[in-house]
Amino acid sequence: MPPNGIIPNGTAEAPIDVSAVPSIVGINFGNSYASIAEGLAECIANEDGERQIACAIAFHGEEMYIGNQAKHQLVKNSQNTITGFRNLLGKKFSEVPQAALSVSAPVIQHPSLPDTAAYKVKVLQPAPSPLPATAANTPAASQVATPRSEPIEAERILTVSEVTTIFLGSLVQSAEDFLGKKVLGAVISVPSWFDDAQREAVIQSAEDAGVHVLQLLDDAGAVTVCDAAGSDEIPSDRTQLIVDLGASSLELSLLSIREGLTYSLASLSDSSVGGDEIDSKLIKFFAKEFTKKTRTPLTVAPASDPIDKRAEAKLRLAVEHTKRTLSASPGAATCSVESLKDGLDYTGSINRLRFDMEVRQIYNKVYAKVKELVASAGIDLYDVDEIVYIGGSACLPGLDETLVEGFTENIITPFKAGTVVGGGSGDPTTILARGCALQAQLLVSLASETEEVRQAFIKGNGTSSVSATGRTIGLLVPQVSAADGGLGGVWVPLILKETPLPCRRTITAEVDVSESGDKVGFEFWEVNEGVRIDHVKPQTFEDEEDEEEEELEEVKEKTISKEAFLASLSLSPSNIIKGKAKVQVQAIIGSNGAVDLSIREVMKDGLGEAVTVIVGSS
Amino acid sequence: MATLVTLPSLPPTWTAPSDSASSISPLVQRRLIPAGAAYLAHVKRTLNNITFEQYDEQ
Ligand SMILES: Nc1ncnc2c1ncn2[C@@H]1O[C@H](COP(=O)(O)OP(=O)(O)OP(=O)(O)O)[C@@H](O)[C@H]1O
Ligand SMILES: [Mg+2]
Numbered sequence: 001m002p003p004n005g006i007i008p009n010g011t012a013e014a015p016i017d018v019s020a021v022p023s024i025v026g027i028n029f030g031n032s033y034a035s036i037a038e039g040l041a042e043c044i045a046n047e048d049g050e051r052q053i054a055c056a057i058a059f060h061g062e063e064m065y066i067g068n069q070a071k072h073q074l075v076k077n078s079q080n081t082i083t084g085f086r087n088l089l090g091k092k093f094s095e096v097p098q099a100a101l102s103v104s105a106p107v108i109q110h111p112s113l114p115d116t117a118a119y120k121v122k123v124l125q126p127a128p129s130p131l132p133a134t135a136a137n138t139p140a141a142s143q144v145a146t147p148r149s150e151p152i153e154a155e156r157i158l159t160v161s162e163v164t165t166i167f168l169g170s171l172v173q174s175a176e177d178f179l180g181k182k183v184l185g186a187v188i189s190v191p192s193w194f195d196d197a198q199r200e201a202v203i204q205s206a207e208d209a210g211v212h213v214l215q216l217l218d219d220a221g222a223v224t225v226c227d228a229a230g231s232d233e234i235p236s237d238r239t240q241l242i243v244d245l246g247a248s249s250l251e252l253s254l255l256s257i258r259e260g261l262t263y264s265l266a267s268l269s270d271s272s273v274g275g276d277e278i279d280s281k282l283i284k285f286f287a288k289e290f291t292k293k294t295r296t297p298l299t300v301a302p303a304s305d306p307i308d309k310r311a312e313a314k315l316r317l318a319v320e321h322t323k324r325t326l327s328a329s330p331g332a333a334t335c336s337v338e339s340l341k342d343g344l345d346y347t348g349s350i351n352r353l354r355f356d357m358e359v360r361q362i363y364n365k366v367y368a369k370v371k372e373l374v375a376s377a378g379i380d381l382y383d384v385d386e387i388v389y390i391g392g393s394a395c396l397p398g399l400d401e402t403l404v405e406g407f408t409e410n411i412i413t414p415f416k417a418g419t420v421v422g423g424g425s426g427d428p429t430t431i432l433a434r435g436c437a438l439q440a441q442l443l444v445s446l447a448s449e450t451e452e453v454r455q456a457f458i459k460g461n462g463t464s465s466v467s468a469t470g471r472t473i474g475l476l477v478p479q480v481s482a483a484d485g486g487l488g489g490v491w492v493p494l495i496l497k498e499t500p501l502p503c504r505r506t507i508t509a510e511v512d513v514s515e516s517g518d519k520v521g522f523e524f525w526e527v528n529e530g531v532r533i534d535h536v537k538p539q540t541f542e543d544e545e546d547e548e549e550e551e552l553e554e555v556k557e558k559t560i561s562k563e564a565f566l567a568s569l570s571l572s573p574s575n576i577i578k579g580k581a582k583v584q585v586q587a588i589i590g591s592n593g594a595v596d597l598s599i600r601e602v603m604k605d606g607l608g609e610a611v612t613v614i615v616g617s618s
Numbered sequence: 619m620a621t622l623v624t625l626p627s628l629p630p631t632w633t634a635p636s637d638s639a640s641s642i643s644p645l646v647q648r649r650l651i652p653a654g655a656a657y658l659a660h661v662k663r664t665l666n667n668i669t670f671e672q673y674d675e676q
Contacts, residue, residue, distance in 0.1 A: 221653030260656025
């Protein structure tokens with residue numbers, strides 16, 4: 001990081017003068033939880049030791065609570081507790097969906113600002129201090145000490161922006177306390193469906209909190225940055241599915257990742273699935289157990305009786321811990337609530353097997369949505385190479401177990417790789433904040449770049465639109481004895497479809513040249529890829545006399561066929577060692593679609609003369 | 619990044635297919651996500667109109 005670098009972009013017109021090493025953070029600002037990270041450091045815990053900080057603000061008397069403490073106010077003081085504000089940012093009051101007004105302080109029309117959403121809460125304002133006693137010769141009113149006046153009950157109106165400013169301000173304050181230095185700027189993650197007004201509102205609220213926004217980064221972008229910093233066992237050209245299961249929504253995106261360049265192939269969001277729904281299933285389970293144990297009726301999710309409502313609020317808070325235990329280990333996880341109902345305490349437990357049964361419907365719903373998304377992109381689950389999880393509810397191993405069933409057995413997931421637990425690189429709860437923090441470092445390093453380059457990181461800027469390939473291109477070495485059904489030789493894909501241009505791919509091939517006079521060469525082809533689905537009878541065992549109609553099993557296989565012959569290249573090798581020659585094959589496709597193909601022999605002292613061919617632009 | 623593969627040589631009887639396409643299939647238009655070092659490199663190459671080779675030398 002350049003010590004005197006200026007902040008590269010965002011509101012680039014007013015660069016902050018950075019005199020010391022700047023502290024720049026990444027913020028995951030969800031609708032339910034937020035987290036903050038700096039540099040390569042992990043997520044930063046707040047004063048209460050929490051890394052997932054609830055997006056909640058509560059007013060109680062003269063106190064203001066922020067984060068998970070505020071969430072606890074939902075039990076007895078929900079009218080003065082504000083939650084779910086992020087999704088209301090940048091919306092006019094008339095645009096606020098009425099369904100969004102649920103358990104917390106109601107959203108009202110601001111009394112003076114036109115069409116503005118606001119919250120009204122009750123607070124206690126400290127009374128004005130009594131006038132100090134004056135000089136002795138003033139006629140004394142009374143010898144009795146003035147009684148301390150009570151704080152005055154007052155109403156406070158806060159706009160959604162003001163609430164966000166308070167919240168982000170406190171988040172950054174915790175980080176500053178931890179880091180021991182001022183936070184000057186941040187990269188903040190936003191869902192891809194946020195429109196310009198919503199993005200503008202996030203920036204404004206953050207700036208009001210004194211946080212300069214370097215960039216609003218789409219969630220998928222934060223994942224990309226984390227990935228690029230990750231392992232080299234993952235192929236650099238791949239199709240990735242991001243499953244983000246938060247509290248109130250499911251967000252899915254399908255991405256093409258090509259040597260670190262990423263774009264979206266399809267995305268989908270569904271606010272009927274999420275952690276809240278998982279909570280509902282779980283608290284119903286515990287409420288039933290409670291009734292069984294105590295013979296006290298308790299109806300929750302939904303509850304109609306005010307006492308049951310309060311019990312539900314308590315259970316909702318308590319299962320937060322239960323779910324985290326279930327994600328971490330398959331054994332029994334407890335749920336304890338003091339005075340759940342009628343003064344009766346409750347402690348119950350559930351193991352992962354049982355839990356997965358209770359929430360199976362939700363896992364299946366996510367799976368159905370995943371299929372819908374992949375189909376909308378015109379591809380098959382078998383075309384997906386990797387799944388990445390975001391969001392607290394995606395920590396549940398049962399979800400991954402359900403999803404992987406539909407993919408190829410080579411599918412890469414953080415659960416398979418073992419990177420979910422213990423703050424690993426695949427941890428769904430920290431990935432966004434870490435990605436934003438890494439992106440923030442990159443942006444700081446842009447200080448010496450041109451204005452144009454820096455502007456390219458702002459959404460909506462023209463440089464992000466790009467041409468990409470429509471079909472996979474590769475090389476084929478035809479073989480006389482090739483097996484039927486294939487392409488008639490050995491096939492090596494070079495540039496996959498959905499690769500942004502310009503692009504370059506290079507491979508080195510070791511070629512068997514046993515006979516003298518053998519030529520090294522390839523045909524370059526464009527191919528069609530697909531997935532063939534066969535329905536076959538499942539294997540049955542002799543003694544199994546199942547007269548029921550047999551369900552056909554789906555068997556999938558990837559297919560490939562020739563689309564167009566592009567060119568061929570060959571050379572007579574001169575540097576043959578133990579019957580093998582080595583060549584370097586390179587394909588470059590320009591932004592206009594022109595293909596530049598070349599092979600060179602790898603010689604003792606470098607590369608030989610290139611044999612090249614050019615296929616015109618499309 | 620060069621990957622290493624092992625391949626056979628061309629059969630002695632091989633001749634290049636005669637019909638070759640004049641261009642690759644139509645391109646598709648997409649929007650890159652402005653994130654990461656690879657995007658930065660892409661932007662620099664595009665804005666300054668430099669080839670991969672020139673970029674490598676920088
Ligand atoms: N380890 C865990 N295991 C299971 N569930 C968890 C875990 N950690 C958090 N959760 C749940 O994840 C949800 C919060 O997820 P996340 O932080 O991604 O929310 P968000 O993105 O702010 O939510 P929203 O979907 O409302 O925008 C909550 O329902 C929480 O109970
Ligand atoms: Mg989220």
